[in-house]
Amino acid sequence: MTGTKTRILDTALDLFNRHGERNVTTNHIAEALGISPGNLYYHFRNKTAIVAALFQRYRQQIWEWLPPPKGALTWQDKMHYLQGILESMWQGRFLHRDLPHFLHQDPELRAEYTQFVQDGMERGLQIYQGLRASGLIEASDEDLRALMVNTWVLAMSWPGLTHGLNPAAAENETLDRALLRQGIYQIVCLEAPYLRGEALDHLDAMKAEFRVGDTTVNLLFTASGPHIGESSNG
Amino acid sequence: MTGTKTRILDTALDLFNRHGERNVTTNHIAEALGISPGNLYYHFRNKTAIVAALFQRYRQQIWEWLPPPKGALTWQDKMHYLQGILESMWQGRFLHRDLPHFLHQDPELRAEYTQFVQDGMERGLQIYQGLRASGLIEASDEDLRALMVNTWVLAMSWPGLTHGLNPAAAENETLDRALLRQGIYQIVCLEAPYLRGEALDHLDAMKAEFRVGDTTVNLLFTASGPHIGESSNG
């Protein structure tokens, strides 16, 4: 039996991701766990502490997916990175939507978050540079930096955006995964112009793997194909 | 003297952008205006109605910046579009951060927002296609579509993200404008690989115009320059 503290974080993360942190009260979390509010507050001083703990967890998870590159990087390494990071960002998707509110009020947390963003982007840049050294990418330093920023922003924003438009995804595992897949696809497209050599050879396959053609899924665009959404009442 | 309804929206927008919708109560808005809460609720049924009205306003503003392309498009047209849209998105920056919460609760508003995103992206795609027809851009249909999605996501997310990391921007006009400028820069870099002809000739100038070199500004990266952060453990 895992510790109560861990279980609180687990269910809090789940509820936050599904309904948004703002709609989830500490009493909800306790109730979902079958524990008392008092017990919850025994483990966490306040709601912010829960969010902060979830952020720490999230950061560590991302960090494990961004080891400093050692030796020559392959295209497979890159895809490995990409999937791992997106997966982690997906799991912590509520954070990028609701964390700003806490950053606003908690300078310490904000400092940590800023550091996290800077470190992550620095580490990501190293990976891109490694790929360039391996001849898989061709870009100037400035272009690489801009690419890194765009990749980061896209990766961070994608989950929150798509879930805002598609709340049904919270209850629909298939839709949820489709959204994640399209996020990866978008990042692949972002990098595409800079790819060279072996990476370029794999590009079409990568696109095909992550392209979402499912017309039942209404993502950002109206479903591809001739049918543009009929009226759909909610 | 402008109507009370309009003034409510104006100050609400200002306060929302500065402090985040969540931290701004209806009483705050009334107080900032020097009117009574009762008066505010005479004009707007509830807080959601205010947000919804701000969204309508925002949508119209964006829409005015995205006229359907007629005839051949020039690179100047494109930059005109870009600046106008980013400016509008900047003015409604709180929306992209706080709207999801209301979308979650108000299916009608969500339908409108979804429609807005789809229409906007469709219209944007037409513009890109116009640029392609003018020989300023070279890309496949699929690439163009992916580019459009990435542009949209970036444009929508940029204000919220950078303000989350840099809350000081709310009180600092200079910093605020610098963040907006860098947002435009990032989008220019996003499009850069697809540019051709005259657009390509202007690329360097565009980058130079919007590049933010101010080292006093701490945006996403650590300040540009040779000093890259030492090792920092998490």
Place this chain on the structure above:
DNA sequence: TGACCTCTAGAGTAATTACTCTAAAAATCC
């Protein structure tokens, strides 16, 4: 058994906040 510590229950509270209600002022109309 008893002392001690960790963990839990659950009723309760203080503060916030979106929103209401009544009455009166201001504008408009005839």
Place this chain on the structure above:
DNA sequence: GGATTTTTAGAGTAATTACTCTAGAGGTCA
């Protein structure tokens, strides 16, 4: 100028919600 409608004030309320407090259960070690 009186009647009617629109707009405003401002005190007040109901509901939410983060968080507290006390008491006690359960485990461990002597």
